Amino acid sequence: MLEYPIFIVMSKSYYDPADLKKFGDISKFQPELGKKFFDYYGEVFKEGALTQREKALIALAVSHAVQCPYCIDAYTSTSLEKGADEEQMMEAIHVAAAIKSGALLVHGVQMMNKVDELTM
Amino acid sequence: MTVNTKISLKGQQGSLSNTSRQIEVLEKSDLPSFKSKLKNLSLLPLYPTQLDVFQVNMGKMCNQVCKHCHVDAGPDRKEIMTRETMQQCLDALDNSNIQTVDLTGGAPEMNPDFRWFVEELSKRDKHIIVRCNLTIILANQKYNDLPEFYKKHNIEVVSSLPHFSARRTDSQRGEGVFEKSIKALNMLNEIGYGMENSDLKLNLVFNPSGAFLPGDQKQLENEFKQRLKNDYDIDFHELYAITNLPISRFLDYLVNTGNYEAYMEKLVDAFNPSAATGVMCRNTISIGWDGYLYDCDFNQMLDLKFEGKVPKHIKDFDVKKLESREIKLNNHCYGCTAGSGSSCGGATA
Numbered sequence: 001m002l003e004y005p006i007f008i009v010m011s012k013s014y015y016d017p018a019d020l021k022k023f024g025d026i027s028k029f030q031p032e033l034g035k036k037f038f039d040y041y042g043e044v045f046k047e048g049a050l051t052q053r054e055k056a057l058i059a060l061a062v063s064h065a066v067q068c069p070y071c072i073d074a075y076t077s078t079s080l081e082k083g084a085d086e087e088q089m090m091e092a093i094h095v096a097a098a099i100k101s102g103a104l105l106v107h108g109v110q111m112m113n114k115v116d117e118l119t120m
Numbered sequence: 121m122t123v124n125t126k127i128s129l130k131g132q133q134g135s136l137s138n139t140s141r142q143i144e145v146l147e148k149s150d151l152p153s154f155k156s157k158l159k160n161l162s163l164l165p166l167y168p169t170q171l172d173v174f175q176v177n178m179g180k181m182c183n184q185v186c187k188h189c190h191v192d193a194g195p196d197r198k199e200i201m202t203r204e205t206m207q208q209c210l211d212a213l214d215n216s217n218i219q220t221v222d223l224t225g226g227a228p229e230m231n232p233d234f235r236w237f238v239e240e241l242s243k244r245d246k247h248i249i250v251r252c253n254l255t256i257i258l259a260n261q262k263y264n265d266l267p268e269f270y271k272k273h274n275i276e277v278v279s280s281l282p283h284f285s286a287r288r289t290d291s292q293r294g295e296g297v298f299e300k301s302i303k304a305l306n307m308l309n310e311i312g313y314g315m316e317n318s319d320l321k322l323n324l325v326f327n328p329s330g331a332f333l334p335g336d337q338k339q340l341e342n343e344f345k346q347r348l349k350n351d352y353d354i355d356f357h358e359l360y361a362i363t364n365l366p367i368s369r370f371l372d373y374l375v376n377t378g379n380y381e382a383y384m385e386k387l388v389d390a391f392n393p394s395a396a397t398g399v400m401c402r403n404t405i406s407i408g409w410d411g412y413l414y415d416c417d418f419n420q421m422l423d424l425k426f427e428g429k430v431p432k433h434i435k436d437f438d439v440k441k442l443e444s445r446e447i448k449l450n451n452h453c454y455g456c457t458a459g460s461g462s463s464c465g466g467a468t469a
Contacts, residue, residue: 052339080328081335083343085285 020070053082060089061096122373124294125185128194129369136372137192139423145371145380146451151388154453161393165446166402171439173404174218175464176201176209177417178228180409183259186293188327188370190421193226200226203233205411205434210240212437222464224251224417229266242273249276254304255297267307276321277313278360279305282329284347292329305354314356327362331379333386333459334361337467360466365418365455387454395461395469401447407434415447417464424448
């Protein structure tokens with residue numbers, strides 16, 4: 001139990017967790033494209049050659065790679081609902097991290113090529 | 121992560137062990153009431169269809185103290201059904217055509233008259249289901265022969281295993297529960313339970329170990345089958361995905377972790393009209409340890425007794441009168457109508 005009160009000052013932020021539920025509202029300004037997008041989105045996440053759990057884990061990893069807090073929130077819940085465990089979820093994030101860092105490091109070859117070009 | 125205690129919420133004198141307090145929390149919400157949802161579907165009042173399942177809660181005593189338990193069961197709970205009440209159950213069954221008897225608890229096996237009751241049901245050729253928590257089989261030497269006893273009476277065993285990982289199972293059911301559950305499942309498999317083409321039915325229950333809803337039942341079943349076979353050589357028949365209802369210890373967990381409102385919103389958003397027409401309270405009657413009658417085990421734990429001229433106790437059991445009763449509803453019922461629906465037999469829609 002806290003012995004003193006804490007006053008939380010609500011600060012304005014670009015990210016509000018409540019906005020996640022308003023995702024569908026993006027169709028308001030462009031219904032036709034919005035509908036196409038959500039139809040496509042729905043199809044993508046249906047059970048197919050990959051299970052819904054596998055798709056949720058891919059989405060969770062990509063959410064981290066694109067650093068989208070809404071997506072991390074949504075796909076953490078979805079991964080749990082689809083039966084993924086903590087180990088699988090963290091491994092998925094490591095896959096994203098490995099590709100992100102690998103993608104950076106492979107550019108080292110470009111740097112090395114340029115070094116070759118410029119140096120004697 | 122929250123910690124598993126060794127005693128029930130009642131034993132801790134938790135405010136949410138009080139059923140009136142639980143109802144107060146459930147009703148104090150900006151969300152649409154469950155009754156209003158049913159009214160929109162012309163399902164209010166909700167009536168039973170046909171009484172098929174006779175579910176007996178044999179007592180609140182249990183060797184486990186699972187965090188999500190809607191019964192608030194535990195080793196400190198001493199409320200168990202007497203043989204006299206069991207006899208009244210048998211008399212009621214003798215005057216009806218109900219074939220399925222579902223035994224639950226607590227751990228029903230801890231009731232000293234459990235075996236006598238099963239033998240009596242078996243004589244009457246009933247389809248008997250036991251909701252076995254698995255660890256009871258290993259809890260004491262006197263329970264080690266339970267698999268053989270189940271087999272002798274061709275009992276269908278339904279057991280909770282919230283996940284194929286030890287961490288997720290133990291976080292809900294207590295430290296070391298996963299390992300013991302696996303041993304118990306191996307024992308059941310050894311005598312034929314859960315094996316392909318075996319009549320000895322072994323079904324597992326998945327219920328989320330946290331503030332989230334269960335995913336697709338069939339997909340979860342496939343995942344469980346693959347993982348349990350590969351990792352532990354375990355076979356089982358079906359997996360029932362069951363949603364946690366916001367009552368008792370799960371309600372206490374939701375409130376204490378700040379998850380209550382978001383969880384209720386999830387349930388309301390996932391309301392499925394076809395699950396609403398197929399809710400289990402329409403074909404089930406639930407009997408409490410003291411013989412009182414309820415629409416389901418959840419209503420029993422909220423002490424939502426029947427009103428008016430409907431029989432209220434097993435000694436007054438009357439199928440026709442019970443089939444014409446109005447089912448008692450509150451916002452916890454959203455748990456049975458979310459997504460693919462939820463019942464003691466898993467998804468309903």
